[in-house]
Amino acid sequence: MEAKDNVIDTAETKQSIGRDWKEGVLYQLYPPSFKDSNGDGWGDIGGMLEKVDYLAELGVSAVWIGPVCDSPMEDNGYDIRDYYKIHDAYGTMEQFEELLVKLHKRDIRLVMDLVINHTSDEHAWFEASRSSKDNPYRDYYIWKPPAADGGPPNNWRSFSEESAWELDERTGEYYLHIFDKKQPDLNWDSEAMRQDLYEMIRFWLEKGVDGFRLDAINMISKHPDFPDAPQDARHPRGQQFYKNGPRIHEMLRELHEATFGRYPGTLTLGEAPTVTMDEVVRYTAPERKEMDMVLQMELVRMGKDFGDPWKTDPDWSPAMLKESVVRWYEEVFNRGAYALYLSTHDHPRMVGTLFGDRAGVGGTEGKSCNDAAAKAIGTFLHTLPGTPLVYQGEELGMPNANYRSLQDYRDKGTVSAYQRRLAEGESERDILASLHARSRDGARSPMHWTGGPEAGFTDGTPWIRINSQAKETNAEDEQNDFSSVLNHYRQLIRLRQQSPVPARGDLNMLELEDEWLFAYVRAAAEERWIVLINFSNQSRSCRIDEKWACLIEQGELLLASGLATSGFPKSGIPLQRRGDRKDDCMLDLLPYQSAIYRISAAD
Numbered sequence: 001m002e003a004k005d006n007v008i009d010t011a012e013t014k015q016s017i018g019r020d021w022k023e024g025v026l027y028q029l030y031p032p033s034f035k036d037s038n039g040d041g042w043g044d045i046g047g048m049l050e051k052v053d054y055l056a057e058l059g060v061s062a063v064w065i066g067p068v069c070d071s072p073m074e075d076n077g078y079d080i081r082d083y084y085k086i087h088d089a090y091g092t093m094e095q096f097e098e099l100l101v102k103l104h105k106r107d108i109r110l111v112m113d114l115v116i117n118h119t120s121d122e123h124a125w126f127e128a129s130r131s132s133k134d135n136p137y138r139d140y141y142i143w144k145p146p147a148a149d150g151g152p153p154n155n156w157r158s159f160s161e162e163s164a165w166e167l168d169e170r171t172g173e174y175y176l177h178i179f180d181k182k183q184p185d186l187n188w189d190s191e192a193m194r195q196d197l198y199e200m201i202r203f204w205l206e207k208g209v210d211g212f213r214l215d216a217i218n219m220i221s222k223h224p225d226f227p228d229a230p231q232d233a234r235h236p237r238g239q240q241f242y243k244n245g246p247r248i249h250e251m252l253r254e255l256h257e258a259t260f261g262r263y264p265g266t267l268t269l270g271e272a273p274t275v276t277m278d279e280v281v282r283y284t285a286p287e288r289k290e291m292d293m294v295l296q297m298e299l300v301r302m303g304k305d306f307g308d309p310w311k312t313d314p315d316w317s318p319a320m321l322k323e324s325v326v327r328w329y330e331e332v333f334n335r336g337a338y339a340l341y342l343s344t345h346d347h348p349r350m351v352g353t354l355f356g357d358r359a360g361v362g363g364t365e366g367k368s369c370n371d372a373a374a375k376a377i378g379t380f381l382h383t384l385p386g387t388p389l390v391y392q393g394e395e396l397g398m399p400n401a402n403y404r405s406l407q408d409y410r411d412k413g414t415v416s417a418y419q420r421r422l423a424e425g426e427s428e429r430d431i432l433a434s435l436h437a438r439s440r441d442g443a444r445s446p447m448h449w450t451g452g453p454e455a456g457f458t459d460g461t462p463w464i465r466i467n468s469q470a471k472e473t474n475a476e477d478e479q480n481d482f483s484s485v486l487n488h489y490r491q492l493i494r495l496r497q498q499s500p501v502p503a504r505g506d507l508n509m510l511e512l513e514d515e516w517l518f519a520y521v522r523a524a525a526e527e528r529w530i531v532l533i534n535f536s537n538q539s540r541s542c543r544i545d546e547k548w549a550c551l552i553e554q555g556e557l558l559l560a561s562g563l564a565t566s567g568f569p570k571s572g573i574p575l576q577r578r579g580d581r582k583d584d585c586m587l588d589l590l591p592y593q594s595a596i597y598r599i600s601a602a603d
């Protein structure tokens with residue numbers, strides 16, 4: 001495409017808002033569960049408008065808003081029926097424009113969710129496509145004749161665990177759907193389809209949208225031969241033939257050139273599950289002009305064995321966490337870019353997954369343990385290399401929803417997994433335990449705005465049950481409580497605004513004998529930070545190198561957190577010297593304690 005001299009100057013507005021994207025903090029807003037303004041129990045743009053001040057006070061620089069385009073809502077909007085229309089339950093285009101203006105006034109940029117690997121089967125393109133083999137829209141989607149035995153063209157499975165192919169009686173052919181059968185995959189090999197998508201993206205850019213989170217973007221280029229995968233391949237079978245496929249980079253470059261590249265300053269945040277580090281660099285190296293950042297999905301998926309998506313216990317260890325953090329830093333940080341999240345709408349909340357029983361969520365001491373764990377997670381997220389992405393409610397320490405029966409769940413994939421497993425003879429108790437540990441609905445319960453009815457989310461009946469912990473954990477109470485998780489997040493975000501260390505600093509993960517203790521140094525030219533975190537619910541102690549001990553002693557404590565009843569040892573420093581021996585310095589951290597020290601670069 002011949003874009004260069006076609007650069008449109010809304011860029012000026014964009015660049016005047018905030019600083020470099022990487023330096024800020026991103027916030028994920030999940031529309032159905034954020035705030036309802038009209039009492040229908042479903043979040044909406046009116047609700048978002050009410051909460052712009054809340055977001056501004058938190059200090060985030062951009063908000064990624066989940067899909068709000070017209071949709072039959074089979075997958076909460078990740079199944080778009082009309083890219084040019086706001087879904088009725090969310091409000092109107094005028095309200096969307098008002099939101100954009102209001103966010104910009106508070107220096108917050110708006111990032112839309114761009115779902116372009118697939119559409120809804122109710123999209124006009126698909127309706128035309130399926131109508132006959134010679135319809136001009138036929139090749140907007142991926143159609144194949146049946147295999148010799150009349151079955152699907154290959155053995156790929158969809159994320160919803162069925163075949164990835166659906167037979168359409170009308171023409172006797174199968175269409176591909178990597179996700180649900182209501183979400184047919186677009187055919188990115190069709191030039192006409194791509195041009196239609198680009199036009200739609202420019203429509204939103206013209207409105208002044210600042211960026212896009214590109215849904216499942218590394219799946220758009222499919223292997224041209226559609227080969228069978230080994231029968232025992234990891235779930236979902238066939239993924240190696242459509243993730244990071246043969247034409248992916250060519251396609252992303254063309255997409256960039258035809259759309260985002262014409263609007264400098266636009267952020268593109270690519271969702272790319274299962275990638276190698278080299279692949280991430282290829283996606284995000286600035287000179288390649290593909291995407292700005294990839295979402296680092298490893299931490300949020302950690303320990304979840306994708307051979308069995310419903311396994312109850314995440315097979316997770318602190319060593320895995322350290323390894324992943326260091327690998328991304330060493331192999332990507334200086335060559336490409338990534339955003340880091342520890343919770344999102346597709347996985348149960350981190351505070352439940354990693355700390356679940358360990359944090360004692362729901363028990364008598366549940367609240368203080370939960371909050372201490374939530375703060376440790378916050379410290380970790382904001383002090384690692386990579387741009388932090390906070391998922392709504394995480395900043396309040398919202399626990400995983402405590403859904404206990406099938407009636408509580410709304411996610412289609414969750415409900416069908418329940419039914420399938422029950423039919424296969426599994427006990428209801430076991431199924432519910434694994435849903436609690438793994439269902440996406442765990443993170444989708446509505447925001448806790450107040451401790452009042454329906455957590456202040458709606459005046460009506462919420463589309464999904466409010467978490468019973470809303471009375472103890474809610475924004476209204478936390479606003480004014482200096483020791484709240486919310487205030488911890490606000491301070492973390494402020495620290496990031498004031499120092500170059502978190503966005504640009506090098507990382508040196510110190511080797512400690514206790515795997516539950518994390519100590520790392522972030523160093524930028526002007527300044528260094530030492531971060532200490534205890535990820536367990538036990539007090540822990542291990543030897544620390546004298547050199548680092550001295551630096552901690554001389555450092556300035558920027559922020560600390562731990563169990564409300566405890567705090568730091570009297571000295572204010574979590575260190576003890578035992579005897580005179582130089583190497584006998586111990587680091588002592590209380591359960592879920594975290595601390596950030598600043599030491600000058602000269603030390």
Ligand code: TEU
Pocket residue numbers: 075078079115159179215216271273345346440
């Ligand atoms: O998710 C894409 C994705 O790759 C999945 O691995 C996701 O982790 C899975 O759905 C978990 O069960 C994106 C969206 O984030 C998700 O909400 C959508 O359902 C999906 O795309 C289809 O649009």
